[in-house]
Structures are given as structure tokens and as C-alpha cells.
Amino acid sequence: MLEIKDLHATINGKEILKGINLTVKAGEVHAIMGPNGSGKSTLSNVLVGHPAYEVTKGSVTFDGKDLLALSAEDRSHEGLFLSFQYPVEIPGVSMVNFMRAAVNEQRKYKGLPALSASEFLKLMRQKREIVELDSKLANRSVNEGFSGGEKKRNEIFQMAMLEPKLSILDETDSGLDIDALRIVAEGVNKLKTPETSCIVITHYQRLLDYIKPDIVHVLYKGRIVKTAGPELALELEEKGYDWIKKELGE
Numbered sequence: 001m002l003e004i005k006d007l008h009a010t011i012n013g014k015e016i017l018k019g020i021n022l023t024v025k026a027g028e029v030h031a032i033m034g035p036n037g038s039g040k041s042t043l044s045n046v047l048v049g050h051p052a053y054e055v056t057k058g059s060v061t062f063d064g065k066d067l068l069a070l071s072a073e074d075r076s077h078e079g080l081f082l083s084f085q086y087p088v089e090i091p092g093v094s095m096v097n098f099m100r101a102a103v104n105e106q107r108k109y110k111g112l113p114a115l116s117a118s119e120f121l122k123l124m125r126q127k128r129e130i131v132e133l134d135s136k137l138a139n140r141s142v143n144e145g146f147s148g149g150e151k152k153r154n155e156i157f158q159m160a161m162l163e164p165k166l167s168i169l170d171e172t173d174s175g176l177d178i179d180a181l182r183i184v185a186e187g188v189n190k191l192k193t194p195e196t197s198c199i200v201i202t203h204y205q206r207l208l209d210y211i212k213p214d215i216v217h218v219l220y221k222g223r224i225v226k227t228a229g230p231e232l233a234l235e236l237e238e239k240g241y242d243w244i245k246k247e248l249g250e
């Protein structure tokens with residue numbers, strides 16, 4: 001599904017990613033943890049094609065294609081989805097128009113006809129239920145005046161609408177209350193199939209109680225310095241990162 005080899009990336013001339021290697025197979029859930037500023041959001045931004053970042057070395061293959069050669073739009077059309085750590089507000093653009101444009105652009109890319117208004121509204125209703133997104137929110141401008149938790153829930157609603165092959169969830173748990181965390185995580189689980197994969201970036205084990213990872217990685221100073229099973233997240237929760245820094249000789 002995704003193969004990252006020796007990925008280096010800079011922002012404003014500063015190297016943040018210093019040789020990332022990561023393979024995600026279809027059906028797998030990977031968690032990426034790591035101290036603040038280690039490069040987790042940078043990795044997700046580079047993967048989706050954020051223009052502020054420059055890839056200086058390495059390769060990324062997504063579903064057999066050279067991901068780095070694709071525009072940000074085509075990466076999305078190919079089935080890559082990023083749930084943002086800080087979702088932006090788009091005043092004046094209604095959720096309905098925003099999602100209809102996104103869904104129909106994706107269908108066009110796949111050579112499918114646009115959905116009719118009634119088909120689209122039915123799809124919106126179905127998908128809204130997955131994350132229990134209030135219909136009032138779906139009738140407002142994108143994220144405008146949404147609470148922090150509502151924005152995160154809205155991200156997973158968008159994921160449900162676009163049915164990506166690979167979803168990257170960047171700190172989707174931050175800002176969610178306990179019930180919302182469970183609803184959103186269950187939503188992610190409902191969307192999982194043996195053909196889809198997920199990368200969950202989080203600081204906390206509790207999200208991983210709901211979205212069970214197959215593999216847990218620690219990203220530190222722009223490199224993946226440790227990879228293990230779900231028990232690694234529990235160990236990090238208990239002991240923090242100092243032991244890993246010690247293992248690295250710091």
C-alpha cells in the first residue's frame with residue numbers, strides 16, 4: 001500500500017525528516033508516536049503534498065505509484081486522506097457544497113458520473129450517522145464556529161465520504177471528550193476494510209484502546225527509531241521517552 005524509503009524533507013531550508021523508512025500493508029493500522037517536534041505532522045504533510053515542504057531525498061510508493069510525482073489533488077483522488085491536527089475553517093463554503101465538490105471530483109477522476117443531488121444527500125446522511133455528526137453542523141460553513149471536538153468529528157465524516165485507501169489521522173484524539181473519542185474511533189473502525197490502511201498519529205495510548213494498531217513506531221528527530229507491537233504504546237505511556245533516548249545513547 002505505502003512504501004517510504006529514506007525520506008528526507010525540509011521546510012524553509014531546515015531538514016525535519018532525516019531518513020524515514022516505513023512500509024504499510026493493506027489492512028494494517030500503524031500508530032506513530034513521538035515527542036513534540038519530532039516530525040510527525042511534517043511526515044503527514046509531506047505525504048499529502050503540502051507545498052511548504054521540499055523532499056530532498058528518498059521515495060514514496062503508494063499503491064504502486066510514485067506518490068511524490070502526483071499533485072496534492074491526485075494524491076487525494078488516488079485514495080490518500082489526511083485528517084488534520086488543526087482543521088481550518090472555510091467561511092462561506094457550505095459543508096454540502098464542499099463535500100459535493102470533493103466527492104464528485106473524485107468520481108470524475110475515476111471515470112464515474114457525478115452523483116445527483118438526492119443521491120448525494122442520501123450519502124451525506126448515511127455517512128453522518130457513522131460519526132453521529134449533527135445535521136445542523138452539516139448545514140453550516142465548513143468548520144465555521146465548530147468546537148474543537150466538532151471539527152475532529154467532521155474530519156472523520158469527510159473521511160467516511162471519501163472512502164480513502166490510506167487514512168492518516170493526525171492527533172484526531174486531541175480536543176475530543178471521552179464520549180466523542182469513542183464515537184470517532186468507532187467510526188474509524190467501521191470504515192476499516194481488509195483493503196484499507198490507517199496511520200494514527202497520537203500522543204496517547206487511550207486512542208489506541210479503541211483503534212487497535214498492528215504496529216507502533218516512535219518518530220524522534222526526523223527518524224523512526226523504534227518499531228514494535230501495540231505493547232510499545234503501553235510502555236511509552238508508562239515510561240515516557242527517556243528510555244528510548246538512553247537507548248539511542250543520548
Ligand SMILES: Nc1ncnc2c1ncn2[C@@H]1O[C@H](COP(=O)(O)OP(=O)(O)OP(=O)(O)O)[C@@H](O)[C@H]1O
Pocket residue numbers: 011012014016034035036037038039040041042043
Ligand atoms: N515553517 C517552519 N520553519 C521552521 N521549522 C519548522 C516549520 N514548521 C515546522 N517546523 C519545525 O519542524 C519540527 C517538526 O514539527 P512537526 O509539527 O512535524 O512535529 P510533531 O512531531 O508533529 O510535533 P507535535 O507532537 O508537537 O505535534 C519542529 O521542530 C517545528 O518547529
